Amino acid sequence: xxxxxxxxxxxxxxxxxxxxxxxxxxxxxxxxxxxxxxxxxxxxxxxxxxxxxxxxxxxxxxxxxxxxxxxxxxxxxxxxxxxxxxxxxxxxxxxxxxxxxxxxxxxxxxxxxxxxxxxxxxxxxxxxxxxxxxxxxxxxxxxxxxxxxxxxxxxxxxxxxxxxxxxxxxxxxxxxxxxxxxxxxxxxxxxxxxxxxxxxxxxxxxxxxxxxx
Amino acid sequence: xxxxxxxxxxxxxxxxxxxxxxxxxxxxxxxxxxxxxxxxxxxxxxxxxxxxxxxxxxxxxxxxxxxxxxxxxxxxxxxxxxxxxxxxxxxxxxxxxxxxxxxxxxxxxxxxxxxxxxxxxxxxxxxxxxxxxxxxxxxxxxxxxxxxxxxxxxxxxxxxxxxxxxxxxxxxxxxxxxxxxxxxxxxxxxxxxxxxxxxxxxxxxxxxxxxxxxxxxxxxxxxxxxxxxxxxxxxxxxxxxxxxxxxxxxxxxxxxxxxxxxxx
Numbered sequence: 505x506x507x508x509x510x511x512x513x514x515x516x517x518x519x520x521x522x523x524x525x526x527x528x529x530x531x532x533x534x535x536x537x538x539x540x541x542x543x544x545x546x547x548x549x550x551x552x553x554x555x556x557x558x559x560x561x562x563x564x565x566x567x568x569x570x571x572x573x574x575x576x577x578x579x580x581x582x583x584x585x586x587x588x589x590x591x592x593x594x595x596x597x598x599x600x601x602x603x604x605x606x607x608x609x610x611x612x613x614x615x616x617x618x619x620x621x622x623x624x625x626x627x628x629x630x631x632x633x634x635x636x637x638x639x640x641x642x643x644x645x646x647x648x649x650x651x652x653x654x655x656x657x658x659x660x661x662x663x664x665x666x667x668x669x670x671x672x673x674x675x676x677x678x679x680x681x682x683x684x685x686x687x688x689x690x691x692x693x694x695x696x697x698x699x700x701x702x703x704x705x706x707x708x709x710x711x712x713x714x715x716x717x
Numbered sequence: 718x719x720x721x722x723x724x725x726x727x728x729x730x731x732x733x734x735x736x737x738x739x740x741x742x743x744x745x746x747x748x749x750x751x752x753x754x755x756x757x758x759x760x761x762x763x764x765x766x767x768x769x770x771x772x773x774x775x776x777x778x779x780x781x782x783x784x785x786x787x788x789x790x791x792x793x794x795x796x797x798x799x800x801x802x803x804x805x806x807x808x809x810x811x812x813x814x815x816x817x818x819x820x821x822x823x824x825x826x827x828x829x830x831x832x833x834x835x836x837x838x839x840x841x842x843x844x845x846x847x848x849x850x851x852x853x854x855x856x857x858x859x860x861x862x863x864x865x866x867x868x869x870x871x872x873x874x875x876x877x878x879x880x881x882x883x884x885x886x887x888x889x890x891x892x893x894x895x896x897x898x899x900x901x902x903x904x905x906x907x908x909x910x911x912x913x914x915x916x917x918x919x920x921x922x923x924x925x926x927x928x929x930x931x932x933x934x935x936x937x938x939x940x941x942x943x944x945x946x947x948x949x950x951x952x953x954x955x956x957x958x959x960x961x962x963x964x965x966x967x968x969x970x971x972x973x974x975x976x977x978x979x980x981x
Binding site: 545546547548550551552553554555582583584585586588590626628631633634635636644646648654655656657663664665666677680716 | 761774776777778779780781794795796797798799800801802803824826828829830832849851857858860880882887921946947948949977979
């Protein structure tokens, strides 16, 4: 009899304690010691980065002995730091007859295909003189100047030439991600088109627009 | 009549759909696509914990400070460019703060954001790198582009594409290689590379009427990375090219390069 009574008490005690244990989980402590999965600090994945810049440009390029012509091209930059950026450029222009061809009237030094002048280069740029320009008292734009230099290849007159480029420019940021660029580039290479080796510096003036992404 | 012809030729030409114009129109389409992709939502928010933060008008230390975020003020992080973060305050002020300042902020869960400027240590954890180099390929001027994928701290597989422009011939090389860096954590970290690929040689048209030729080659390189700053490395490289020609003897060419690499 006593044995049976003990069992009943034990059973009741167990049954009573079980909901107590469950209640502990739902209690006020449960909210504080919550599951850990939610507690993730902000990481770089949460933030959009805009270190690449893609631009198009249009301008005038003077090809020594072959006249000044309109040039169009594209550029892709990667901004390594606020100071330095890497830039790849591609440009295309059509050259004109030399003065000799014009005066002689009949002589054609190059074929139509050979007159096409294309270049590409890989360059390193450095931003300096950051600042702002004001259009009115409360309306301003960020600006920056840069110098750039690099090496690349020019295809002209059916030949390829290793080409150095040096340049500088001025950038105006219309918004954070949209910039206008006024730049000059000099493209230096050596050719032997007229029999003798000559070093030429083909100057390019260009106006570009670019977006950061 | 003659002078008119000269005049016509010397006047600027405005051709209809020239190659240049076509390029411009197709590139404008690319620009527009990129613009649409850049739209974002759900920017993270942080609260300034224990100091004040200077807000610059642009992403650079030279742009003027126009606002100061005070303690307990909540800011929205919009985007990052190099080491600068664009933020907007509750009052709608928008500007750029330096990334180091995030160490003085807390996110919604009370933790400091795990966002910091890139260091050399990060390089060991990153997978991708890209760079370009210029140098001398047996008297020819060389320009090359390289992309690498890092398997482990020590091993990188890479792809190199180079264009060599010489007096007598031009050539292009495409190669794949495996690079070993025994001490990747050193600031000046040497490497050894083995590669294989193909070279395409085009003799100068003005000199000889010769045909283009393609040969296989092996590359053995010794070089070093020099860590400069952030994601930026200087790379010095000497490569010995063993060109397997169709003639009796193989050609051996030594190439010297200097270039820059960035990691992602």
